[in-house]
Amino acid sequence: MKLLSAEVVQDVIGCGLSMGADFVDVFVERTQSENMVYRNSRVEDSQSGTIFGIGIRIVYGNQALYGYTNSTEREELLRITKLLAARIGKSASGKAVNFESLKYSKIATLLDKEIVALDKISKLKKIDESLRSGDPKVSQVILNFMKKKQLVEIYNSDGLFATEERPYIRLYQQVILKDGSLQSEASSGPGAIGGWEFMENFNIEESTEMLLKQANTTLYAKACPAGKMPVVIDNGFGGVIFHEACGHLLETTSVEKKASVFWDKMGEQIAHGALTAVDDGTIDGAWGSLSIDDEGMPTQKTTLIENGVLKRFISDRLGEQKTGHKRTGSGRRQSYKFAPASRMRNTYIDKGPYSLEEIISSVPDGIYAKKMGGGSVDPSTGQFNFAVQEAYLIKDGKITTPVKGATLIGKGADIMTRISMVGKDLKLMAGMCGSVSGSIPTTVGQPPIKVDEILVGGEA
Amino acid sequence: MKKLMEQVMNDVIDRKGEGDLILSSSKALKMSAQNGEINEYKVSSSQILGVRVIRDGKVGISYTESLDDESLKLFVKQAFENAEMSEANSNEGILDLSGHLSDEADYPESEVDVSVKTKKTLELESEVKRLDSRVKVVPHSSYTEGESKSLYLSSAGRSTSYFDKSYTIVGSALMEDLGRKANYYDYSIAHTFDQLNWKKVLETSLFHAGNLLDEKALPTGKYSVRFTEDTLKSIIGCFSNFYSAQSGMEKSNPWIEKLGEEVISKDLSLKDEPLYPAAFRKSLFDSEGVERKSLSLIENGVLKNFYHNSKTARHYKAQSTGHASRGAGSSLGVDGTYMILDGKNKKPLPRKYLEVIQADGLYSGANRITGQFSVAIKGYVWENGVRTMTFGNITLSGNLMELLKTAEVVGEQLVASTDESFFSVPLMFHDVSIAGT
Numbered sequence: 001m002k003l004l005s006a007e008v009v010q011d012v013i014g015c016g017l018s019m020g021a022d023f024v025d026v027f028v029e030r031t032q033s034e035n036m037v038y039r040n041s042r043v044e045d046s047q048s049g050t051i052f053g054i055g056i057r058i059v060y061g062n063q064a065l066y067g068y069t070n071s072t073e074r075e076e077l078l079r080i081t082k083l084l085a086a087r088i089g090k091s092a093s094g095k096a097v098n099f100e101s102l103k104y105s106k107i108a109t110l111l112d113k114e115i116v117a118l119d120k121i122s123k124l125k126k127i128d129e130s131l132r133s134g135d136p137k138v139s140q141v142i143l144n145f146m147k148k149k150q151l152v153e154i155y156n157s158d159g160l161f162a163t164e165e166r167p168y169i170r171l172y173q174q175v176i177l178k179d180g181s182l183q184s185e186a187s188s189g190p191g192a193i194g195g196w197e198f199m200e201n202f203n204i205e206e207s208t209e210m211l212l213k214q215a216n217t218t219l220y221a222k223a224c225p226a227g228k229m230p231v232v233i234d235n236g237f238g239g240v241i242f243h244e245a246c247g248h249l250l251e252t253t254s255v256e257k258k259a260s261v262f263w264d265k266m267g268e269q270i271a272h273g274a275l276t277a278v279d280d281g282t283i284d285g286a287w288g289s290l291s292i293d294d295e296g297m298p299t300q301k302t303t304l305i306e307n308g309v310l311k312r313f314i315s316d317r318l319g320e321q322k323t324g325h326k327r328t329g330s331g332r333r334q335s336y337k338f339a340p341a342s343r344m345r346n347t348y349i350d351k352g353p354y355s356l357e358e359i360i361s362s363v364p365d366g367i368y369a370k371k372m373g374g375g376s377v378d379p380s381t382g383q384f385n386f387a388v389q390e391a392y393l394i395k396d397g398k399i400t401t402p403v404k405g406a407t408l409i410g411k412g413a414d415i416m417t418r419i420s421m422v423g424k425d426l427k428l429m430a431g432m433c434g435s436v437s438g439s440i441p442t443t444v445g446q447p448p449i450k451v452d453e454i455l456v457g458g459e460a
Numbered sequence: 461m462k463k464l465m466e467q468v469m470n471d472v473i474d475r476k477g478e479g480d481l482i483l484s485s486s487k488a489l490k491m492s493a494q495n496g497e498i499n500e501y502k503v504s505s506s507q508i509l510g511v512r513v514i515r516d517g518k519v520g521i522s523y524t525e526s527l528d529d530e531s532l533k534l535f536v537k538q539a540f541e542n543a544e545m546s547e548a549n550s551n552e553g554i555l556d557l558s559g560h561l562s563d564e565a566d567y568p569e570s571e572v573d574v575s576v577k578t579k580k581t582l583e584l585e586s587e588v589k590r591l592d593s594r595v596k597v598v599p600h601s602s603y604t605e606g607e608s609k610s611l612y613l614s615s616a617g618r619s620t621s622y623f624d625k626s627y628t629i630v631g632s633a634l635m636e637d638l639g640r641k642a643n644y645y646d647y648s649i650a651h652t653f654d655q656l657n658w659k660k661v662l663e664t665s666l667f668h669a670g671n672l673l674d675e676k677a678l679p680t681g682k683y684s685v686r687f688t689e690d691t692l693k694s695i696i697g698c699f700s701n702f703y704s705a706q707s708g709m710e711k712s713n714p715w716i717e718k719l720g721e722e723v724i725s726k727d728l729s730l731k732d733e734p735l736y737p738a739a740f741r742k743s744l745f746d747s748e749g750v751e752r753k754s755l756s757l758i759e760n761g762v763l764k765n766f767y768h769n770s771k772t773a774r775h776y777k778a779q780s781t782g783h784a785s786r787g788a789g790s791s792l793g794v795d796g797t798y799m800i801l802d803g804k805n806k807k808p809l810p811r812k813y814l815e816v817i818q819a820d821g822l823y824s825g826a827n828r829i830t831g832q833f834s835v836a837i838k839g840y841v842w843e844n845g846v847r848t849m850t851f852g853n854i855t856l857s858g859n860l861m862e863l864l865k866t867a868e869v870v871g872e873q874l875v876a877s878t879d880e881s882f883f884s885v886p887l888m889f890h891d892v893s894i895a896g897t
Contacts, residue, residue, distance in 0.1 A: 036545065037791075039710060044549070045791045046542040047521035050531065053506060067503040070525045083503055087574075117545045140711035176711060176829060183714060183829045218827075226680050226855070226895030257494060259599040259634060261641070337504065374824030380599045380634045380643040383853070385821030385836035407825045407834035407855050455677075457834050457855025457895040 002153060002163075003028045004054060006099060008074045009155045013097050015081045016058045017157055020090025023059040023317075024081075025156035027294060029336040033148035038124040041132070041141070053336035056081055060088045062322055066339040099161035104298040106164075106291040107193070107282055115196045120145060123199055130208045131175050135216070139178040146170045147195075154296035162296035168441060169198045170287070170430060173207065177215045184404075186215035186389070191287045191430035191441065198285075214371060214390045217402040224391060224406035224458030230366035231408065231451045232359050232394065235427040237372050239348050239444035242277060243433070244377040245384040245412035250279075250304055250312075251330075251342040252319025253436055254379040261382040261413045262310060266325075271308040271416035274352055278303050279314055281329055281345035287430035288346040288443035295331035295340050302328045304347075305416075316342040334438025341437035348445035352422025356448045359421045361397035367406060367456055368392045368399050374431075375408075382412035407457035415451060423448035464527065465509075465613045471536045472513055473615055477543070478554045479513040480614040482747070482788040488606035491578065493585040493598075498578060500602075510788030513539040517548035523789040551774040555748055558617035563744040565624045569652035577603055580658060584631045592635065592666050594673070600632040600645060605653070618749035624741065627653050631661040633669040642672035644818075649740070649879055668817060672838060675852030677896040684813040685856065685892040688839075689875050691819045693882035695833065696799065698826050699860050703730075703757050705772035706794045712829060714861075718763050724864035726761035727805045728887075734782070734797040740880040743797045745782065752782040752797065767794040801884040803869035813888060814851065815840045831861040837894075854896035863889045 009026050016024035030052045037045035054077065055068040065084040069076055124143050131141045150166045170191030177184050188211060192198040233241060246262075254260035262270055271277075281299025283289050290299050295317050302312050313323070316331035319342045331340035360368060368391065375386030388406040392399045428445035465481050472479045485507035492500040510523035513536070520543030524535040585601040605627045612620040627650050634643040646664035648657040687695065701707035708716035715723055724730075734743040734752035745751050748770055756764045768776070769784030769792055785795035819835040826833040834857040841849040871886030 042547040043545050044547075045519075045521070046545040047523070047789075047791060048538045048542055049510075049523035049789050050526060050535070052525045063497060063499055063501070065501040068506065069504075070506055070527075080503060084501065087498075087501055121545065142710065185827065185829050223857075226857070226893065228897075257599055258597050337506065339500070339502070374821075376821055376824070378643055378820075380597070381641045383820075383836070385825070385855075387821060387825035387834065405832050405834050405857050407821065407836065407857070409821075409836040409853065409855055455853065455855070455895065457836070457857055459857060459893050
């Protein structure tokens with residue numbers, strides 16, 4: 001059974017068209033989610049909920065008018081449609097729209113297996129015990145388990161009807177170490193589009209070792225030296241540097257305003273020849289994958305930069321209309337409360353020829369950023385900043401002393417030209433990306449890379 | 461709506477539980493200008509009902525945006541099922557409070573037609589371009605008005621009602637000159653349309669963007685630093701776990717065992733003032749219906765108290781300070797209202813110092829356990845009372861606890877952040893690590 005009657009949708013779209021709109025789409029969403037927080041070695045918080053609503057977008061030329069409501073009542077939906085369309089004050093002869101279901105190939109998600117609550121608690125207990133028994137300095141373990149299922153239905157005035165069910169699962173882990181007056185923390189948040197099998201396949205021992213190593217490194221690390229130096233950024237979450245420093249600048253949301261340093265660089269060399277970068281919505285089971293985007297377009301694998309040359313922007317329907325750059329199945333939004341915008345999916349730097357050891361050995365004096373934290377960018381200037389969660393000094397081509405408090409800053413356009421070595425071992429990591437259409441699941445990733453020079457903020 | 465909440469509460473009580481309900485609703489209008497036209501126009505209305513149930517010391521939470529009978533029955537049932545998964549905790553409970561509290565704002569305002577709002581939003585973009593030819597693009601010019609309503613009902617009989625209305629404008633200027641680019645955002649927030657400060661947003665965006673075009677990196681070293689109230693508020697707010705009893709229970713508050721100890725400079729005092737007259741809006745009660753009052757967190761450098769809700773108060777055998785926070789879809793936590801960082805023993809300004817007007821990457825570069833943080837900063841160099849240089853492309857690293865131990869008071873008047881939620885005397889921090897050239 002559909003979330004909203006097709007007849008009501010026809011009336012809404014018909015109403016928009018009769019008021020002169022060039023395009024109308026309706027996004028219906030029902031998301032059921034559950035969260036469990038395991039802290040102090042017990043379930044301290046357990047919650048569930050239902051998000052339900054309808055978003056209506058009416059487009060006149062390049063202007064998008066957007067409204068949303070929780071109501072499925074025809075009158076309320078027509079009231080919003082008329083309220084939006086009245087801003088333009090046009091009229092036209094209405095036309096009936098008949099919807100045809102979109103046929104598309106679905107990405108392979110995990111099986112979306114369901115289990116009983118006791119099994120979830122049992123798994124969280126094992127993770128907690130593994131971390132606590134792994135190091136006597138562990139003073140706290142916080143596990144936040146999230147599972148949700150988003151059902152979307154998308155209709156538009158071109159007659160499209162598309163629907164997709166998206167199951168998400170994620171485990172956020174935080175461990176805190178205390179040794180006298182010293183304290184440190186480490187965290188990770190693996191996730192997938194899928195069900196409980198993701199947790200069944202979760203390797204507790206490997207995760208425990210990684211978190212405790214990171215927390216211990218930070219606990220006793222010295223302050224990071226400051227200044228410009230070469231930095232080797234390891235695989236996985238290191239990809240956040242590309243996501244922030246370049247990915248956001250390739251979204252037509254920025255390009256259409258000319259508020260991206262790359263807006264007029266199509267076909268030009270914008271990065272070092274060693275760099276090829278991809279935004280791919282079709283990777284089976286990956287956290288940022290979708291079979292269709294939130295405008296009902298099947299997703300695709302999009303090569304953004306090939307051997308340093310800018311090949312494509314990340315584009316949605318309005319982005320294409322405003323910039324001429326073809327849609328890439330990248331119209332995304334957090335929920336019905338947001339109009340879609342061009343957004344990243346699974347974005348990564350593609351594999352290169354080097355091993356991590358070869359890359360490290362090429363650096364006489366620099367920093368090895370094993371694990372990156374978050375960061376941010378101003379797309380209009382390209383200026384970015386990233387925190388490093390786990391870092392070491394490199395001396396004479398060897399990894400030496402652990403350091404803490406490192407921050408990397410610079411400009412996206414500059415940094416892309418300084419990625420001179422790209423490794424073989426590509427790894428993807430789940431994250432959440434916040435931007436104009438809300439907070440959405442995205443994957444970042446890369447093999448190990450070497451940046452020839454970057455400003456490292458640390459102890460002066 | 462009151463009847464609907466009573467009906468749901470009866471269901472909770474029939475299931476032999478206690479609990480509380482929050483019904484939140486909001487309406488908003490947002491428009492943005494781009495290239496001389498309104499390119500985004502958004503009208504919204506939504507509501508969400510959340511329930512927290514407690515049975516045998518076990519707590520469960522559920523929420524729904526569908527308010528039909530079937531959804532309401534189901535969501536109460538789910539809340540009790542969630543409670544079954546939790547372990548019993550004797551600190552969980554509904555406060556024995558009854559009676560109604562109301563905090564429904566009623567600001568006198570004139571009727572403003574949407575055409576006026578549209579015209580002003582378009583001018584936010586066109587004026588910034590007209591006033592300075594170096595502005596090529598205006599990345600953000602938006603106007604938002606919104607109202608939010610919230611009703612609270614507990615099984616003990618406490619009810620509250622809240623209503624507020626606000627208006628926000630955001631302006632920006634992206635300047636280009638000789639191949640250099642600089643961007644600066646500013647905003648104004650008010651309770652009525654007439655109170656919005658359009659002129660300030662335009663002038664501030666232009667002033668700072670113009671100066672930032674000339675930004676230069678400083679040599680790596682130690683500097684004296686003064687933060688604007690907005691940047692200081694961000695830094696202090698990032699470490700809100702230091703003042704939170706809940707973070708203490710979660711073992712992520714490094715100050716939890718330091719009550720009565722000197723934790724920062726004895727020249728400084730920190731208060732939470734929910735009824736502060738100069739704040740954006742008084743906050744009369746918290747999310748458990750507890751009436752708010754002034755709370756001294758740090759007095760002359762000595763740690764005096766933490767933010768408490770009913771749960772943390774039971775755990776630490778203290779009183780709730782009226783700082784419970786809970787949204788319809790979230791669990792019980794604690795939160796502050798308006799912070800006042802006051803000081804004494806005013807010292808003269810140093811001959812040379814840095815004024816930080818923008819700090820980026822704070823939340824990703826901060827360690828909330830140790831107080832360590834590292835941010836990318838922009839601002840001005842001041843020498844002998846004169847602004848002599850604009851800096852950027854550098855980072856500042858420090859530890860909030862250490863910085864506050866050595867901070868010097870360099871002014872007497874409290875200065876407000878732009879959103880009027882944080883007030884501080886001017887402070888100077890010495891020997892701060894800056895990484896640049």
